[in-house]
Amino acid sequence: MSQTPTRADFDRYMVPNYAPQQVIPVRGEGSRLWDQQGREYIDFAGGIAVNGLGHCHPVLVDALKEQAERVWHLSNVYTNEPALALARALVERTFADKVFLCSSGGEANEAALKLARRWAFDQDGEHKHRIVSFGQAFHGRTFFTVSVGGQPKYAQGFGPVPGGIVHGEYNNLDSVRDLINDDTCAVMVEPMQGEGGVLPGQREFLQGLRDLCDAHDALLIFDEVQTGVGRTGSLYAYQQLGVIPDILTSAKALGGGFPVGAMLTTDRVAPAFTMGTHGSTYGGNPLASAVALAAVEYIDTPEVLEGVQRRHDLFREHLEAINARHGVFKEIRGMGLLVGAEMSEAWRDRAKDILPLAIEEGLMALIAGPNVLRMAPSLVIPEADIAEGMARLERAVARLVAAS
Numbered sequence: 199m200s201q202t203p204t205r206a207d208f209d210r211y212m213v214p215n216y217a218p219q220q221v222i223p224v225r226g227e228g229s230r231l232w233d234q235q236g237r238e239y240i241d242f243a244g245g246i247a248v249n250g251l252g253h254c255h256p257v258l259v260d261a262l263k264e265q266a267e268r269v270w271h272l273s274n275v276y277t278n279e280p281a282l283a284l285a286r287a288l289v290e291r292t293f294a295d296k297v298f299l300c301s302s303g304g305e306a307n308e309a310a311l312k313l314a315r316r317w318a319f320d321q322d323g324e325h326k327h328r329i330v331s332f333g334q335a336f337h338g339r340t341f342f343t344v345s346v347g348g349q350p351k352y353a354q355g356f357g358p359v360p361g362g363i364v365h366g367e368y369n370n371l372d373s374v375r376d377l378i379n380d381d382t383c384a385v386m387v388e389p390m391q392g393e394g395g396v397l398p399g400q401r402e403f404l405q406g407l408r409d410l411c412d413a414h415d416a417l418l419i420f421d422e423v424q425t426g427v428g429r430t431g432s433l434y435a436y437q438q439l440g441v442i443p444d445i446l447t448s449a450k451a452l453g454g455g456f457p458v459g460a461m462l463t464t465d466r467v468a469p470a471f472t473m474g475t476h477g478s479t480y481g482g483n484p485l486a487s488a489v490a491l492a493a494v495e496y497i498d499t500p501e502v503l504e505g506v507q508r509r510h511d512l513f514r515e516h517l518e519a520i521n522a523r524h525g526v527f528k529e530i531r532g533m534g535l536l537v538g539a540e541m542s543e544a545w546r547d548r549a550k551d552i553l554p555l556a557i558e559e560g561l562m563a564l565i566a567g568p569n570v571l572r573m574a575p576s577l578v579i580p581e582a583d584i585a586e587g588m589a590r591l592e593r594a595v596a597r598l599v600a601a602s
């Protein structure tokens with residue numbers, strides 16, 4: 199039998215593009231995880247907004263097991279029942295008429311950007327290729343998506359970057375007025391910036407983008423990779439904001455932990471992806487599609503979505519209580535169960551120092567940049583786990599304060 203892997207094996211065998219924590223979780227159930235030593239953790243990180251139903255939710259386990267005994271993979275030379283059922287479910291529940299399936303958020307955004315360019319090319323020729331996005335935006339790690347993203351560090355050193363991409367300021371419509379013109383094919387935006395600091399987009403800003411896109415015959419792309427599939431308390435965030443995009447991308451919670459992504463669009467735009475223009479070996483994989491269908495059907499119910507709103511209020515109350523005692527936060531914000539706590543001036547950029555202390559106290563959390571503590575727990579996290587997780591978070595915060 200081979201030896202049990204340890205954290206040292208990461209440094210020995212893995213490319214050093216990550217710096218994982220020292221603990222290695224080996225088992226999860228609901229909102230709890232256990233590491234190799236049997237220590238238990240409450241999970242407010244949710245695999246970075248992926249584990250929408252926590253760990254090993256029986257509905258997802260059943261969907262995966264059932265499909266695992268039927269057919270795993272066919273390629274897109276054939277279609278398959280789970281992929282068709284997933285596409286139909288997404289169309290029936292959203293603005294979309296057509297779906298492209300893939301395996302990640304970056305891949306969904308890559309498809310969205312290529313579709314927008316191709317659509318505009320067919321409309322008006324190659325000059326209509328300009329893409330507007332935003333500072334601090336995050337759209338994935340493919341070369342096109344790091345270029346469209348608004349964090350230069352992710353594209354640095356990989357140049358030359360693709361041309362025709364410009365960045366405005368998030369929640370500043372005037373900055374977009376200066377950038378958009380008839381050569382623009384698309385505006386790509388997160389309805390709430392996730393990695394960029396858990397910053398909700400203002401409704402007037404997003405509606406303004408819609409109007410500017412209409413005025414210049416450009417497509418509005420909502421990147422809902424992080425905000426989608428119940429995270430904000432509606433299936434997709436656009437549904438409560440009341441601004442309808444032309445293209446929407448989804449991944450992360452879509453598979454609840456199984457790699458899957460989707461690009462949704464309308465009958466006006468979809469035909470630009472004619473036979474052979476784009477593809478993906480794993481796109482529409484039956485295992486991924488079966489799990490995603492189960493996740494969407496389970497999450498898109500009033501019980502689960504109203505529960506997200508209720509839990510949002512609980513998270514806020516707990517964080518405000520912690521802040522009342524320790525005064526480390528400037529602002530608590532977010533939508534649904536994507537919650538951010540920005541550090542106060544005196545604690546600037548110290549959010550990242552809370553994480554290792556929280557792990558010692560038995561809590562997993564996230565940051566969004568060094569200055570924002572981020573939480574993206576299971577959408578069905580029990581209230582008792584929220585209370586216990588917050589008690590552990592408070593102990594971590596108290597230790598940060600005491601050590602300074």
Ligand SMILES: *Cc1c(COP(=O)(O)O)cnc(C)c1O
Nearest residue numbers: 302303304336337338392423424
């Ligand atoms: C995580 C994320 C992505 C990238 O998704 P991957 O699955 O890592 O490729 C894209 N956009 C947003 C908003 C994200 O949060």
